């Protein structure tokens with residue numbers, strides 16, 4: 001397993017291909033909502049099993065200079081429950097720390113709240129609807145580098 005920060009078009013398309021399978025096909029999120037205006041500015045990550053992209057997520061600066069928002073966190077169905085999500089969130093947290101962020105923030109689908117809680121994220125909102133799916137906002141503070 002190898003985790004890359006996306007630096008070219010091919011890797012970006014690998015990220016999109018996973019989101020297509022997980023969010024658009026599996027979770028029925030409309031494509032116009034799934035792909036948004038932040039694709040260009042976000043930092044994207046892809047996890048590879050050999051040459052095969054198996055997981056992705058992105059992050060972007062949000063609200064202020066110290067806060068980063070994790071979004072579009074997805075592992076292909078057949079690779080779940082094997083520590084792929086854990087490996088990816090650790091790499092993203094380290095990358096966020098290196099970039100000077102001290103607050104990590106995300107909107108978690110309710111079913112994934114326990115996943116993020118495992119890594120120290122705390123729920124700070126009531127449940128709300130996003131793309132037809134119930135979410136909660138979660139945050140985690142990290143030490144500055």
Ligand code: COA
Nearest residue numbers: 073074075080081082083084085086108109111112114115
């Ligand atoms: N609820 C609670 N705990 C969970 C969980 C969940 N939905 N999914 C995984 N965990 C736990 C695991 O049991 C494991 O704990 P352990 O080490 O004590 O055994 C730990 O979290 C790490 O699990 P891991 O195998 O790395 O997770 P994963 O690779 O299956 O990825 C998701 C988790 C949520 C990213 C994955 O299920 C997924 O892509 N789902 C579909 C897309 C989605 O809904 N994304 C979330 C958008 S907010």
